[in-house]
Amino acid sequence: MKVSEALCKPSDEVKQLLEGLYECSPWVADKFVKERTAQSQGKGDDGAATAPITTVTGLAKALKSIVDDSTQDEKMLLIRSHPDLCEKVSEMANLSEESQDEQSRAGLQSLTVQEFADFERNNAAYKRKFEFPFILAVRNATKYTVLSAMAGRLENSAQQEFAIAMQQVHKIAWMRILAKFESDQPAGFLTCHVLDTANGCPARNMRIQLHRLSPPESAGLVGEFVTNSDGRLDGGPALKGSDFQVGSYEWTFYAADYFASRGTFTSGTPFLDVIPIRFGIDNPDDHYHVPLLVSPWNFSTYRGS
Amino acid sequence: MKVSEALCKPSDEVKQLLEGLYECSPWVADKFVKERTAQSQGKGDDGAATAPITTVTGLAKALKSIVDDSTQDEKMLLIRSHPDLCEKVSEMANLSEESQDEQSRAGLQSLTVQEFADFERNNAAYKRKFEFPFILAVRNATKYTVLSAMAGRLENSAQQEFAIAMQQVHKIAWMRILAKFESDQPAGFLTCHVLDTANGCPARNMRIQLHRLSPPESAGLVGEFVTNSDGRLDGGPALKGSDFQVGSYEWTFYAADYFASRGTFTSGTPFLDVIPIRFGIDNPDDHYHVPLLVSPWNFSTYRGS
Amino acid sequence: MKVSEALCKPSDEVKQLLEGLYECSPWVADKFVKERTAQSQGKGDDGAATAPITTVTGLAKALKSIVDDSTQDEKMLLIRSHPDLCEKVSEMANLSEESQDEQSRAGLQSLTVQEFADFERNNAAYKRKFEFPFILAVRNATKYTVLSAMAGRLENSAQQEFAIAMQQVHKIAWMRILAKFESDQPAGFLTCHVLDTANGCPARNMRIQLHRLSPPESAGLVGEFVTNSDGRLDGGPALKGSDFQVGSYEWTFYAADYFASRGTFTSGTPFLDVIPIRFGIDNPDDHYHVPLLVSPWNFSTYRGS
Amino acid sequence: MKVSEALCKPSDEVKQLLEGLYECSPWVADKFVKERTAQSQGKGDDGAATAPITTVTGLAKALKSIVDDSTQDEKMLLIRSHPDLCEKVSEMANLSEESQDEQSRAGLQSLTVQEFADFERNNAAYKRKFEFPFILAVRNATKYTVLSAMAGRLENSAQQEFAIAMQQVHKIAWMRILAKFESDQPAGFLTCHVLDTANGCPARNMRIQLHRLSPPESAGLVGEFVTNSDGRLDGGPALKGSDFQVGSYEWTFYAADYFASRGTFTSGTPFLDVIPIRFGIDNPDDHYHVPLLVSPWNFSTYRGS
Incomplete structure (x- = not known):
């Protein structure tokens, strides 16, 4: 769907379209719709007109900026809303639709018993250390990517890993945007x-x-x-x-x-x-x-x- | 065949083994054998003992140095001893055994009519301009390599092209050495x-x-x-x-x-x-x-x- | 002073030597001394002997790991303990001894009126946005470094800037370690x-x-x-x-x-x-x-x- | 002098202007003038009009092409027309005006006794081996350039060194063109x-x-x-x-x-x-x-x- 076509739909539909982009966090879509409505009514922060969003880049940037402007606690909640990669490998269920597809591409089902044991152990250690789930955009990843990312990031400090988790959250949103929308006139x-x-x-x-x-x-x-x-x-x-x-x-x-x-x-x-x-x-x-x-x-x- | 095994054979056999390396130029092998014999008898330029040759690199270097020390006229003769690439594509005959194999790998048989016409025209122009055949080591070449090399080198000056032809002559000799001999103990x-x-x-x-x-x-x-x-x-x-x-x-x-x-x-x-x-x-x-x-x-x- | 010479002094002297490395945060030195004492008495986490620290790299790593293992709140406090760069340019007083020297090298005194105004405005915006002071290791910096760092980092998100501030805190500690200590046998x-x-x-x-x-x-x-x-x-x-x-x-x-x-x-x-x-x-x-x-x-x- | 200003002068003056560019080889200037005259009268090889030369690049290219089209013997003569660098260091006389200036810039006068001895010995070896003088464009060179170039090039084969000598001849001509002429409208x-x-x-x-x-x-x-x-x-x-x-x-x-x-x-x-x-x-x-x-x-x- 073209970006501007999506964004000119009624507010409720826009919200629905954007809801899944940031995992289990409808407040992002909600705030986006409110801000755009306010702006189109000249009630923006500075009262100035805002350029319409016509590209996936523009849409991603607007949503990211809402998340970036949220509080530390809201961000932590967003991070914690992400599914546990490890549980999902066993279950492959209860994921938001987008997550499921992403994870099957990573070939996590093909983990050997030994690899799965490593994965489980590191995943547990990760949650113990950081108190939030391990997040990785897996659409272009393989099981090696997942395993080496988890092992490597386990050594990070908490503030590093928090920043990396937020990076991954934005990357996942970006991949979902690309899967769902397209720029009115892609200029690339x-x-x-x-x-x-x-x-x-x-x-x-x-x-x-x-x-x-x-x-x-x-x-x-x-x-x-x-x-x-x-x-x-x-x-x-x-x-x-x-x-x-x-x-x-x-x-x-x-x-x-x-x-x-x-x-x-x-x-x-x-x-x-x-x-x-x-x-x-x-x-x-x-x-x-x-x-x-x-x-x-x-x-x-x-x-x- | 190991290099030192080859070089400790009787002189006539050594000559025969080395003869085809520089196209139709048995004088190179001849001189090599004479020099080694003289050296082994302590009759070298400086009377000093010469280290035995045990690698393909050493053998190639010794032969190259004989060619490099020859006169301008001898070099020109060596260049002119090389077959005409173009004739050979039609005939594929009368080549030294080594050349034939090399050229079939270049896939010159698969030239289209148009490509062959370009090839023939450039080849004729090359011979007219430089008065010696176009030389290219073709073992790892494709028809595109040959066509672009000929078109490009046609623009060179005579002394540039003479130097490049000699480079190719040495490269062909090197490829033939590799096909025939191996270092006693390859150190690579x-x-x-x-x-x-x-x-x-x-x-x-x-x-x-x-x-x-x-x-x-x-x-x-x-x-x-x-x-x-x-x-x-x-x-x-x-x-x-x-x-x-x-x-x-x-x-x-x-x-x-x-x-x-x-x-x-x-x-x-x-x-x-x-x-x-x-x-x-x-x-x-x-x-x-x-x-x-x-x-x-x-x-x-x-x-x- | 050689690292091992410093570290084998009585605990109180070690604490005093290390106290200024992390700005106004004696708890880092305190914890370091406690841990080393425990370890030397075989009371380490795992009861295993710990290798003695003999290099500035080793000392820096040990202190950094204490800071990295502290809570989010402790880190924020550490960041907030840093002096306001801007105030200090006017005053150049009340700094810990190390800070003063560092800042004079950055040539901040040579700021033009216009530059100082930019600096002040950005500094105020920075504190308003992030609620902690702008931190930059200035020993090798010039006024251009400071001005461009402040302008650029103002655009970061809070979690990015928190991570960068911590990086700078560690970098400042490192520069202070280098100024005060040397490895027993520098191996570089x-x-x-x-x-x-x-x-x-x-x-x-x-x-x-x-x-x-x-x-x-x-x-x-x-x-x-x-x-x-x-x-x-x-x-x-x-x-x-x-x-x-x-x-x-x-x-x-x-x-x-x-x-x-x-x-x-x-x-x-x-x-x-x-x-x-x-x-x-x-x-x-x-x-x-x-x-x-x-x-x-x-x-x-x-x-x- | 602007290139086109120079080239529209009477033939004799043009010849005189270009004569010194290729060392002691007035035939290059001569041939250039003849070809331009023929072309301007529609007597070019193909009767076609030739674009006027308006840049130093164009002038250098035209002269180079005359030299490149000359015979092997003419080139050798051109190379041999160059002064012996070594003699000139002692004498600094009888050089074409351009050479003298170039060589003084290379600081060859500051050679130590040992360096001069190396220089003389290598120079003699070079002439013995190649039977032509060592040629190097020295305008941007130092004594180190000259010494290392001579030592290094002494190891080349004759055809390599002939090609390099011709490169240097063209480079010297280029430097002299730049010193004497300028493009009508430099586009760089x-x-x-x-x-x-x-x-x-x-x-x-x-x-x-x-x-x-x-x-x-x-x-x-x-x-x-x-x-x-x-x-x-x-x-x-x-x-x-x-x-x-x-x-x-x-x-x-x-x-x-x-x-x-x-x-x-x-x-x-x-x-x-x-x-x-x-x-x-x-x-x-x-x-x-x-x-x-x-x-x-x-x-x-x-x-x-």
Whole structure:
């Protein structure tokens, strides 16, 4: 559902739509609706008009800010409203609908007996130490993620772990927003740039492919490119509009072919030949610039903008 | 065949073994044998004893040095002794045995008509411009490598292209040495190191896998590791001895799981989750250190030592 | 004073020595002494012997763990015990001795009227929002650090800012420990490594200098080196023992000279010529590995180990 | 002198202006003038009109292409026309005017007796091995550059060293062109970008300074900046037009202040605090993009575009 379509529904329906985003905490949706109503009636804090929310990013930010402005006690209550991961693995029931789906993806059912024992022991230790449940956004996690996150975070101090738990709470809300809503006009796009750091220039005429790896239903090759004289892709973004979807992607850079075309020395079995760069797109409203800096002997990439 | 086993054979057999390494240039093997004989009889340039050659690296170096010390005319003759890549694609005959095998791997038979026409035209232009055949070590190349190398190198100056051709001649010899000989005791090994550049420390407890990708007959998982508190692998090198083979490999780093264990913020769909690093091992006598420097938002790797 | 020398004094003297480390919070020193006494009498939690503390790192860790294990309310009290940075700029009085010195170094006296007004306004907003004073370890800070930290952190949520304030509290304690104590046998040392990423090998024969920049009284050239065939420094660490001091340093790498020696192309005015790498040593017990990865067109460095 | 102003002079004057650029090789200037005349009369190779040359880059390219198209013998003659660096250090006479100036800048007069002896011995060995003089563009070199270049290049093969000598010949010509001519409308400019790789976003509100280090007569602060929300500089390029001069520069990035404003953890004495990035601008017609990728624990930069 488009964000603005959702938000222009009657208050009760809006509340219902937003209620599940922060676990068992309808007060967040409630406060959101009240604030928006007040603002649309010019009763905002400063009486100024507020821009309408039209993106998932904007919606997430507004809800997050309500939670951030709540008291320490309200936050603790919110954290404590989250289900116990461990119980749920046994039961897989009584979860809010969203949680259930998230946790089955993490493959927690496939835990071995030994792993489950570790999990249970650490989970108990966690609750004893922090007095709130272990929270982790599990939609893109595996059982290894869960196990290592629990073991690692057990060593944190209480205030660190409180901050991390709140981060996870917001991340879970974000994933639920993405599953339920979409920006009116998603503005995100993906660009690339290849720099040849052995020769100090843009890498011209390098072949590149882009594959979508997940979600599985749309996996496959989504583009083939050749860099131009500035090391960029002709024809604009590699992905934009409806093609720019949240998920996991992989660039394939044909680096050794490029260096062969320049006569730059590479070893017989090139140290770097075909270079895969796997990356995730999390926000449909953002510009993702994912470049490659490459010589025959090293490379790097980063989340640019 | 072990290098020292080969080199202690009678002179005529040694010559025969080495003859095909530099294309149609038996004078290289000839000179090598003469020099070794003279040295073993204390007739070396400086009368000093010469260390016996026991590695493929040592053998390649000794032969390369003979070629490097030859005259400009001898080098040009050596370059001109190489077959015309283009003719061979049509004929696939009359090649030295080694060349034939190399070229079939490049998949040049699968050229489309258009590609073949481009290839032929560029090849003719190359010979016209430089007056020697286009040389490229093709064992790990694809048709794209060949086509882009030819198109790109056509723009070089004559002295650049002469230098590149000699580089390729040595690379071809190296690949042939590797196919025929092996070091008495290959000393090469592979190590890893993971640094967490978001937190400024070694990445502890990161899961890593190592797969061999080629040669195809030995492809598969070759190791699973977890980094220790120094970000390195317990138990020494990931590969050494007979497991350390020339070929193509891939590390798989479970970066998002690691950051989850530290509570370091990553996005819902992590920008970096599972990170593949594909690299080639070219020299069975060398130490390959292939580390990962990683934050949730960028990473880099390099050929270390 | 050596750590073990300090810790073997009578309990009252130990308490006095440690009292000022956590601002106005003698309970930390108190608890430390009690725990150590209990442990030395075999009354530790688990009755096991505890290793003696002999390093500043060990001392800092022990004190930090006491603070981390305290309640939320105790932590809040600790935070609130810190002086108001703003008042102190006007007064520069009634500070614990350590705070006074730290703040004069930050050059807060040199604030312009406009800057002071910004500072005061943000400081007031900070206290209003978070209900505790703005805390920042200022020993190595300038007025710009203070101003930008205050402006930036004002936007945080309460739980983020609470976590950051605690980080700063620990950092201040650490700086005070360093000013007062030293490890029995400081084990820290500094190493270097230069990799040539254009040629895929260690950079051999690169000239390097090391200067100490601060503290001012010991500033100056502390070493000149030439890399060996592995790209490292012969003769072991660049700094160790009593030469390895907390402070600010700068490597000077003569990169263009190195590339000239290899014949690697650089531009007329080289893009990279003399490369300074400025870095700080914070912990006298740690290994600092500060390498350079360099081609004529890019470079990087990192905190290695 | 503006390039197009120079090139529209009578042929004889043009020849005279260009004659000294390639050492003792008036045939290059001669051929250049003939080709331009032919082209302007529609007698070019293909009868097509040729675009007028209006930049130093264009002029250098045209002259280089004449040299590249000459025969191997002509190139060898050109190389051999260069003065012997070693003789000249003793004499400092009979050099073309340009060479003299260049060499005095390299500080070769300050060689110690031992260094001069090394220099002389290596120089003799070089000439014996390659049968042509050692060529190095020395305008930005020091005696260390010269000594290490000579020692290092002595180990090259003849064809490698021939290619490097030609590179140096072109580089010397380029430096002489820059000293004598300027582009009609220099299009070069300098930009910056700062990415925070710890937080995966542009670094907002980071203070940056830019100093010119050389030529000495124009050294000093040339700009102060604060990054905008995209991590870039408001107001366009940091240098453009007549401010964008060939020479040596240094960015100063106030990284620790930036991280303090975000509350990102840095050590007491920050590992990275003020980060200098020293770089050279060689081409007045080019875009230089010199970014910083930085976390509290590592950074990198590169020649972007």
